[in-house]
Amino acid sequence: MIPNVLTVAGSDSGGGAGIQADLKTMLALGVHGMSVVTAVTAQNSLGVQGAWELPVEAVRAQYRSVVDDIGVQAVKTGMLASAELVEAVAELLAGTDAPAVVDPVGVSKHGDSLLAASALDSVRTRLLPVATVATPNLDEVAQLTGVRVESEEELRRAAAAVLAYGPRWVLIKGGHLPGDAVDLLTDGSEEHWLRAPRHDNRHTHGTGCTLASAIASGLAKGRSVPEAVTAAKQYVTGAVAAGFALGGGIGPVDHGWRFRAGA
Numbered sequence: 001m002i003p004n005v006l007t008v009a010g011s012d013s014g015g016g017a018g019i020q021a022d023l024k025t026m027l028a029l030g031v032h033g034m035s036v037v038t039a040v041t042a043q044n045s046l047g048v049q050g051a052w053e054l055p056v057e058a059v060r061a062q063y064r065s066v067v068d069d070i071g072v073q074a075v076k077t078g079m080l081a082s083a084e085l086v087e088a089v090a091e092l093l094a095g096t097d098a099p100a101v102v103d104p105v106g107v108s109k110h111g112d113s114l115l116a117a118s119a120l121d122s123v124r125t126r127l128l129p130v131a132t133v134a135t136p137n138l139d140e141v142a143q144l145t146g147v148r149v150e151s152e153e154e155l156r157r158a159a160a161a162v163l164a165y166g167p168r169w170v171l172i173k174g175g176h177l178p179g180d181a182v183d184l185l186t187d188g189s190e191e192h193w194l195r196a197p198r199h200d201n202r203h204t205h206g207t208g209c210t211l212a213s214a215i216a217s218g219l220a221k222g223r224s225v226p227e228a229v230t231a232a233k234q235y236v237t238g239a240v241a242a243g244f245a246l247g248g249g250i251g252p253v254d255h256g257w258r259f260r261a262g263a
C-alpha cells in the first residue's frame, strides 16, 4: 500500500517551495501526496509579489474532504498566513490520528513575510503543542522564542526553548549558519546531530519545505522520527547539491535529483 501524506501550506507559483515543493518531494519519495491550500502566492526566483489567504472554511473543507474519505498517514504544515488559519489547522491536527510535521514558516528567503506578526502567539500556544516534529529555521526560532543562534553550540538552547512549547521533537535547522549544514534533532532526552557538507549553491529555494515533507513521507512509511529525519536530511542535501538556476534570482532545489542520477 502507498502511504498518504497531506501538506497544508501555501502555493508557490514558481514551483520551488510551498505546496509545489511538498508534492514533488512526496512523489520522489514514493508516497501519495495530497494538499490543502491555505494561501496563494504570486512568487518567483526574485521574491513574493503578492499573497492571498483562503477563507478558513475553504481550508477546513479541503482538510475534511481528504481526511474523512482518503485518510492520511502523516500531515505536514507550512505557510499558514494568519492567526485564524493557524488556530483552525491546529484544531484539525489535534483531531487527526497521524503524526504532524510543523514547519513554522515565517519569512521567505527574500525576506517577504508569510505569517502575520499577530499569528506568532497562536503558533506558540496552539500549533507547536500538536506537532510530532517542529522544524524551525534560525529566523523562526528567534521570532518564536527570542533565542538568537550564532554558533552550533547555541542550537541546544534554541531546541530547549522550542520544546518548552510542547512539540514531541524539534529539528533546529542550522542551514543559515556558516560552515557545515548542521541541524539538531532532539526530544529533550535524545540528541541527534545531522551534519552535511554545505553546498556552495545559491539555488536553495524550497529547502525547508522539502525537508519537512521528506520527514512526513518517512513517518508515513512507519519510520521512527530519528530515522525519518536522517533519510530526509540525505534527500534535501542531494536536492541542494543539484539546485539549479531559474529566472533571475534564487533557483529551486532539484526534487528529482535521484531520478536524474538514475538511482
Ligand SMILES: Nc1ncnc2c1ncn2[C@@H]1O[C@H](COP(=O)(O)OP(=O)(O)O)[C@@H](O)[C@H]1O
Pocket (backbone or CB within 6 Å): 136, 137, 138, 173, 174, 175, 176, 181, 182, 183, 196, 197, 198, 199, 200, 201, 204, 206, 207, 208, 209, 211, 233, 236, 237, 240
Ligand atoms: N547550502 C546548503 N548546503 C547544504 N545543506 C543546506 C544548505 N542550506 C540549507 N541546507 C539544509 O537544508 C535544510 C533546510 O534548512 P534551512 O535552509 O535552514 O531552512 P529554511 O528553508 O526553512 O530557511 C537543512 O537541513 C539545512 O541544513
Ligand SMILES: Cc1ncc(COP(=O)(O)O)c(N)n1
Pocket (backbone or CB within 6 Å): 009, 010, 011, 012, 017, 018, 019, 041, 043, 078, 079, 105, 107, 108, 109, 114, 204, 205, 206, 207, 208, 209, 210
Ligand atoms: C508558499 C511558500 N511557502 C513556504 C516558503 C518558504 O520557502 P523555503 O523552503 O525556501 O524556506 C515560500 N517561499 N513560499
